[in-house]
Amino acid sequence: MRILFIGDIFGRPGRNIVRNHLKQLVAQHSVDLTIANGENSAAGFGITGPLAEELFDLGIEVITTGNHIWDKREILDYFEMAGGNPHSPARRVLRPGNFPPKMPGWGLYEGTTKAGVPYAVMNLQGRVFMSSNDDPFRKADEMLKPVTAKIILLDFHAETTSEKMALGWYLDGRVTAVLGTHTHTPTADERVLPKGTAFQTDVGMTGPYDSVIGVKKELVIEKFLNNMPVRFEAADGDVHLCAALIDCDETTGRARSIERIMVRED
Ligand SMILES: [Fe+2]
Numbered sequence: 385m386r387i388l389f390i391g392d393i394f395g396r397p398g399r400n401i402v403r404n405h406l407k408q409l410v411a412q413h414s415v416d417l418t419i420a421n422g423e424n425s426a427a428g429f430g431i432t433g434p435l436a437e438e439l440f441d442l443g444i445e446v447i448t449t450g451n452h453i454w455d456k457r458e459i460l461d462y463f464e465m466a467g468g469n470p471h472s473p474a475r476r477v478l479r480p481g482n483f484p485p486k487m488p489g490w491g492l493y494e495g496t497t498k499a500g501v502p503y504a505v506m507n508l509q510g511r512v513f514m515s516s517n518d519d520p521f522r523k524a525d526e527m528l529k530p531v532t533a534k535i536i537l538l539d540f541h542a543e544t545t546s547e548k549m550a551l552g553w554y555l556d557g558r559v560t561a562v563l564g565t566h567t568h569t570p571t572a573d574e575r576v577l578p579k580g581t582a583f584q585t586d587v588g589m590t591g592p593y594d595s596v597i598g599v600k601k602e603l604v605i606e607k608f609l610n611n612m613p614v615r616f617e618a619a620d621g622d623v624h625l626c627a628a629l630i631d632c633d634e635t636t637g638r639a640r641s642i643e644r645i646m647v648r649e650d
């Protein structure tokens with residue numbers, strides 16, 4: 385079984401490159417399940433219900449997020465819509481599961497692929513150089529307990545390479561993949577850990593690389609130079625699609641291989 389995980393989709397340029405290339409990637413690599421981080425899909429900041437459904441229409445089955453989840457308040461209404469209905473599309477938009485208890489949204493989705501294979505997607509956020517949420521290590525243990533699917537993919541949305549690598553090792557053999565997001569910079573360290581968990585510190589951004597992590601570079605340079613408030617705007621040049629392709633055994637959930645994918649817009 386093959387899973388394609390697309391890194392942080394940033395604004396319209398990110399959505400467009402997914403629209404232009406996803407079908408071909410899925411066909412070329414015989415992908416059975418497509419997941420993406422969508423926390424930046426609304427002009428770089430947050431996601432709304434209509435944007436989530438636009439991504440679902442492109443063939444993405446589950447959307448993970450991170451610290452930008454609340455940037456567009458409309459997402460609260462979208463989560464509200466899901467209510468107790470586990471089949472609502474809104475239920476397939478995740479936010480980190482280690483946010484304070486009783487916040488809207490969910491950090492875990494359990495579904496079945498078109499071929500009938502059960503799978504689970506988890507979303508957690510790091511705590512180093514980020515807001516102090518619950519411990520993602522113990523939360524991962526807790527979230528994994530009721531999961532019966534063998535295929536389990538975790539998007540670990542975190543800042544530091546060390547926290548991400550540590551969680552990868554901590555979960556080795558218990559999940560199919562631990563994939564990092566949030567830094568918007570793909571790392572060249574993809575590998576399958578000894579007990580069968582595919583790992584990559586950061587999958588990288590799907591969006592404009594003529595930028596500083598998606599934002600117009602002049603604005604970010606100005607912010608660093610003057611330390612005054614600057615209104616960030618999404619950039620639009622040099623767009624790449626960054627993803628990880630995982631091949632795994634659907635009966636054991638163990639990964640066989642992980643491959644870095646980068647598609648550049650012509
Ligand atoms: Fe992001």
Ligand SMILES: [Fe+2]
Nearest residue numbers: 450451452566
């Ligand atoms: Fe983030």
